[in-house]
Structure formats: C-alpha cells, structure tokens
Amino acid sequence: MGVMSQKPPLVSVVIPARNEGREIELCLRSLEGQSFQDFEVIVVDNGSTDETEAIARRYGCRVIHEARPGVSFARQRGFEEARGELVVSTDADTTLPPGWLELIVRSFEESPDQVGVYGKIRLRERRGFGQWLAEFLFAAFLRLNHLLGKPHFCGPNFAVRREAFNRAGGFKDKDKENGREGDRFYSVSEDLQLSLKLVREGRIRFHKDLVVYTSPRKLQGGSLRYMWEHTKNYWAVTWLGRSR
Structure with a gap:
C-alpha cells in the first residue's frame, strides 16, 4: 500500500485529514486488508498539529x-495529486470492508461509460434510536435522489474516473465576477456539487x-438535527442552484 513505482497504480485513494490521529489508523489498517492491491493512498494533511502525518x-x-x-481544498489537492486512472474518496474516520476497492474497480470495468460510483454509509456503532433512524433515512435519501436523476456523492464513499473529474472542473465552481471567469471552491457540499457536474x-x-462504516461523531449535535441541516444543504444546491 502506498509504495511508489514507475508504473502508476490503477487506483488512488484520497483521504483529507486534520488532526485525525485518533481515527486514521483504523482507516489505513482497513485499506491494508483490501483484496485489490493495485492502489496508492494519498493523505492530505490540512494543518494537523497531532500525529496524523x-x-x-x-x-x-x-x-x-x-x-x-x-x-474542499484538501480533497481537490488530493485528487490533483492522484496518479491512478480511478480516484477514490474516503474519510479518515471511516473503515472499509476488504472487498471495497475490488467492487469499485469491477463496477468501472463492467461499464466503460461510467464516470462515477457511490454507495451506502453506515455508522460503525449506533447509539440509540436517533442514530439508527438517521442512518436509515440517509440511505433512503441517497437511493431516492439517484432515482430522480440527482446523484449524491458523499465524501467517505465515492469514486470517479480521473479524466472525467478533470473535465468537470473538480471541486471548483466557475463564477463570472467583474466580467472575468474565476475559480471558486465550493464551501459546502463539495461532494454533492461534484456529482451534479459529473x-x-x-x-x-x-x-x-x-x-463503508463511519464514525457517529458527525451526529453528536443530534441525529435529526444533522439530517435536517444536510437536507437543507441538499435542496439549496440541487434544486435552487446555490453553492453556498
């Protein structure tokens, strides 16, 4: 894992991280155990002051x-540095089943016209009914919006063809300000924005x-509150065209 060679790997896994010393080792250990092995891991250190690096x-x-x-900046930088034909996104607080990368690669091999793939996100451990409900609703939310033609990438579990990512402009938003075309990074929902462009x-x-299995820490402020905030962001981005 992560060994540099003359031949580029087929897959690059990008992990943005800021002070993830308590979480990232579980993630990296799960990557070591992947059944598919032609990949590199890029950890983008976004100003950590702990032992993440x-x-x-x-x-x-x-x-x-x-x-x-x-x-947004960290993930974009990692994708730009990727050498693989396929670029895979996950988070430092997420663990991956042994066949995760193999499923991703096989999905692209089966469909030459496919530019992206994403899947479900489950909690590593559930604490109470609220977290169980949030997990259930989020899975239904992803599936429903895919059926409506509005795919919704989520940072811990998606992959893209690098060439298509570059054509789409990555995690950047093109704005015309003062008569000039300028790059602006999405400040919220950068993964969702990418899927809608891709x-x-x-x-x-x-x-x-x-x-994939992620930490429940995102729900510490309340499971239903998290779902409400996520849903508001989703509707603003998808149906109202707002990037902030």
Whole structure:
C-alpha cells in the first residue's frame, strides 16, 4: 500500500485529514486488508498539529500538505495529486470492508461509460434510536435522489474516473465576477456539487453493495438535527442552484 513505482497504480485513494490521529489508523489498517492491491493512498494533511502525518507515513502513504483550511481544498489537492486512472474518496474516520476497492474497480470495468460510483454509509456503532433512524433515512435519501436523476456523492464513499473529474472542473465552481471567469471552491457540499457536474460527463452508478462504516461523531449535535441541516444543504444546491 502506498509504495511508489514507475508504473502508476490503477487506483488512488484520497483521504483529507486534520488532526485525525485518533481515527486514521483504523482507516489505513482497513485499506491494508483490501483484496485489490493495485492502489496508492494519498493523505492530505490540512494543518494537523497531532500525529496524523506520522501515522500516515508509517503506513506508507503519500502525504500532501494543503495550507488552505477546509475539506474542499484538501480533497481537490488530493485528487490533483492522484496518479491512478480511478480516484477514490474516503474519510479518515471511516473503515472499509476488504472487498471495497475490488467492487469499485469491477463496477468501472463492467461499464466503460461510467464516470462515477457511490454507495451506502453506515455508522460503525449506533447509539440509540436517533442514530439508527438517521442512518436509515440517509440511505433512503441517497437511493431516492439517484432515482430522480440527482446523484449524491458523499465524501467517505465515492469514486470517479480521473479524466472525467478533470473535465468537470473538480471541486471548483466557475463564477463570472467583474466580467472575468474565476475559480471558486465550493464551501459546502463539495461532494454533492461534484456529482451534479459529473453526471453531464457520463453515467453515475449507485452501488447498493458498496458500503463503508463511519464514525457517529458527525451526529453528536443530534441525529435529526444533522439530517435536517444536510437536507437543507441538499435542496439549496440541487434544486435552487446555490453553492453556498
């Protein structure tokens, strides 16, 4: 995992991280156990002050530093540095089943016109009914919106063809300000924004068997509150065309 060679790997896995010393080792350990092995891991250190970088290097990852704070900048930088034909996104607080990368690669091999794939996100451990309900509703939310033609990438579990990602402009938004075309990074929902742009480049698949397990810490402020905030962002971006 993460060993540099003359031949580029087929897959690049990008992990943005800021002070993830307590979480990232579980993620990297699960990547070591993948059945598919032709891949590199790029950890984008977004200003960590803990042992995040040291742990990543211990596992043989490429470590890239991104000074601009924010996951949009970090993920974009990692995708730009990727050498693989396929670029896979996950998060430092997420663990991956052994066949995760193999499912992703097979999905692209089966569909030459496919430019992206994404799947389900489950909690590593559920604490109470609220977290169970949030997980259930989010899975239904992803599936429904895919059926409506509005695919919804989520940072811990999606993959794209690198060429299609570059054609779509990555996680950047093109704005005309003062008569000039300028790059602006999405400040919220950068993964969702990307999927809505990428669907113009080809087919995006929702893979029901592509599952990852993430930390429930995002729900610490309340499971239903998290779902409400996420849904508001989704409707603003998807149906109202707002990028902030």
